[in-house]
Amino acid sequence: MEEFLKFDHVSKRFGKIQAVKEVSLSIKKGEFFSLLGPSGCGKTTLLRILAGFEHPDQGRVFLDGQDITDLPPNQRKVNTVFQNYALFPHLTVWHNIAFGLQVAHRPKKEINEEVQRMLELIQMESQADYKPHQISGGQKQRVAIARALINKPRVLLLDEPLAALDLKLRQRLLMELDLIHDEVGLTFLYVTHDQGEAMSISDHIAVMNQGTIEQLGSPVEIYEAPCSSFVAAFIGDTNFFEGKVKDIINQDYSRIEIEDFSDVVCFNDKQLTPGHPVYLSIRPEKFRISRQPPEMQHNLNVVPARVEEVIYLGSHTKYWVRVNGYRLEINQQHSRFFLDEKPILWEEEIWISWMADDGFMLDRYSEVDENLIPAPPEEMGEDLNGKPGNDTGKQNQLQRNQPGGSNQ
């Protein structure tokens, strides 16, 4: 399909900070597209450039073939749902929604009909006469969405629309947002720092870091094949290994030597030659844990380990296991639960195994702020024990990957 919205080499600098660096990006019509990244990565600046609140230092922005770079915000067929709602406090819900049509001096009858339609869409007909301070956070968010949609924008921009809400409400509104997207069939550009939100709702995601796009792809691509250590660490949890290519086994697989760990077989899609340094990332749920060494099969890596920490999380159990210098995070789903099976507990000597295809090599180790990576394996254990609040967030983001055991 043809590109609908296009950023062409867009750059923006604020004083000493390069907020957006040469970003080129194309978004298809009707897509739910997310810009995902930590705060300060430039995603909001990109959104504000599209909305017209910032002018890029370089580059152009195109909407449906038209260059909109120099248009003022009120002449762009895009509307924004702001992070802090930005509802007009002196106006009722009804007048907030009607604002866009009123400033355009549309006929009264049309305004009445359209506002009524929007109130029905967000199911707030009975609160039409309330002022913003009289309605709840979730309702405010819905009003903000209706207010933006009534102008029939070409693209709806959502700037961290759920950040101010609590977890339960966030999940519900996320589903509502998805329904609205299906219903109105608009292009949505969603800015968030919450990878869970972005993964569950988007057609495509651009992961941003330090003003550039690290990776662009579908949620599955970004999770299963991150192109950099930053993406791997920012999207979900992962275990990192640093090593170098030892030898080439065949066309597809190489053996990698990891100091203080063991040699492992890995899918070599990057065609690296022996001696080349690599970073290897393996997701926690890709490992299998067993008391007996698993049957040897082709391309299966098997390593002995010792359990240091066990956290039972209902749908799965999280293990922290020690292999020489490495402390690994492993998730085991309880796919088969036998009452007579003795669960693996602390201090047990066990075997971990994973398929060569489940580990992936990373192109580069991007310069990332250490705080952005959930936590280096060494410190993770204490962190989880010390802060139970952290735990629930993590648990949630992990549940997303396991549809079987969530939302009870």
Added chain:
Amino acid sequence: MNRMRQNKIDEWLVTSPSLIWLLVFFLVPTIIVFIIAFKPADPYGGFGTGWTLDNFRAFENTNFPLMLWRTIWLSLVTTMICIFLSVPTAYQLTRISPRWRKLLLLMIVIPFWTSFLVRIFAWKTILHPEGLIKKILVFLNLASPETSLLYSSGAVLLVMVYTFLPFSILPIYAAAEKFDFRLLEAARDLGARSLQAFFRIFIPNISRGILTAVLMVFIPALGSYVIPDIIGGPDSEMLGNKIAQRTFVDRNLPQASWLSAVLILALLIPMILNLYLRSRRLGKHSLLKEGR
């Protein structure tokens, strides 16, 4: 039940100091002024016993309704000019960098460090026939050498605006500072032009500040007497001058009280009406809610 009563008592305890203050220093003197207005004058500058409506005769003098009208008119125009100048000033003050803002706010407040009277006399010098402004105007052929800048309603208006401008800038600035400027972005985003956003979103949201500014300017403007006395001429006299004249020159306290009472009523009636209309529009307890 008991707890509610306790709360009521607490509320009274907290509010009573300001309530007593207002009673003793505002309500009682006002009532005294109203009472004296109905007392006969005595030759020694005090007032006699008994009651009379004689003081009302002062208004038979055609000069007085005219003067009352001029007082209200001058005050209204002063207020309007002050608000008109203050809103954009306050808007800009919130938009500039904090360093500039501090400096400019200081410059607005600095005149207060000089005595009010000194500043008025300074204006007299500035507007003097031999003064700088007059000379420039004559030089530019904008005024003939015979016209007098001083002793006119225009001069009084100018100095009144100068005097009361800070009183309208500061409350409007305080309101504008609390204004969430992202709302203007939201309005622009929804298709409003800059001016539309300004009038539909900015102005309504600082309306309380504007209302405060109106009262802060209009009330003292109505009662001003030094400015018309020093800057104004015989045809720009205001009610304040008459009250002073009746009190100090004529030593007729009851008539002065009468004039004051008229001035107070001219203020109180619109204020009470405004309060009543607002409370009816917003329903019960609305004044409490608005305070948030």
